[in-house]
Structures are given as structure tokens and as C-alpha cells.
Amino acid sequence: MRWRWMMICEFCGGKTIKKKVRKVHWLRRQLFIIDDVEAEVCQECGERYYHATTLDAIDRMLAAGSLPVKQRLQVQVVGMPASNPA
Numbered sequence: 540m541r542w543r544w545m546m547i548c549e550f551c552g553g554k555t556i557k558k559k560v561r562k563v564h565w566l567r568r569q570l571f572i573i574d575d576v577e578a579e580v581c582q583e584c585g586e587r588y589y590h591a592t593t594l595d596a597i598d599r600m601l602a603a604g605s606l607p608v609k610q611r612l613q614v615q616v617v618g619m620p621a622s623n624p625a
Contacts, residue, residue, distance in 0.1 A: 546579045546588060553583025560587060566601045570614065573597060573606070 546555040562576040576597070579588040600606050 548581035550586050551584040553581045555579040555581050
């Protein structure tokens, strides 16, 4: 059996598993959604952890324009209203 390094979630203490996920990523004030990004995902709370080399690779590919655009979306930006003290 092959040994696999396992992370422990810093938020809930759960164990993580390696998964391919959809990542929301900002670069130079532009929003991108990238599919099939490798991450460690907590099995308990869903927190995601990305390796620094993965994030660097995403930045390089987006800056170079080397990722094909699969779809364009319209996104609504809303502000959270000030809370009313009870």
C-alpha cells in the first residue's frame, strides 16, 4: 500500500483528502473560476487547502492567457447592509 501524507484541518481538526475542485481566483482585479484544481479538502467542514506551487501555476497560466475560456458568466456584486443592533 502506498503511503499518503495527510493534513489535519486547522479549523475543525478533521482529516483532509485530495480532490479536484472548482476554485474562485482573483488576479489583477479580475475574477476567474477554474475547474479541476487539486486541493486538500477537509472531510468534516469542507475547508480547502491549496499547495503554493498550484497557486503559482494558476497565476502564471492566467497571466500568460494560456488557459482557454470555457464559459463567460455575469456576476452580481452586492454589499452587506449595516447590522441593526438589537
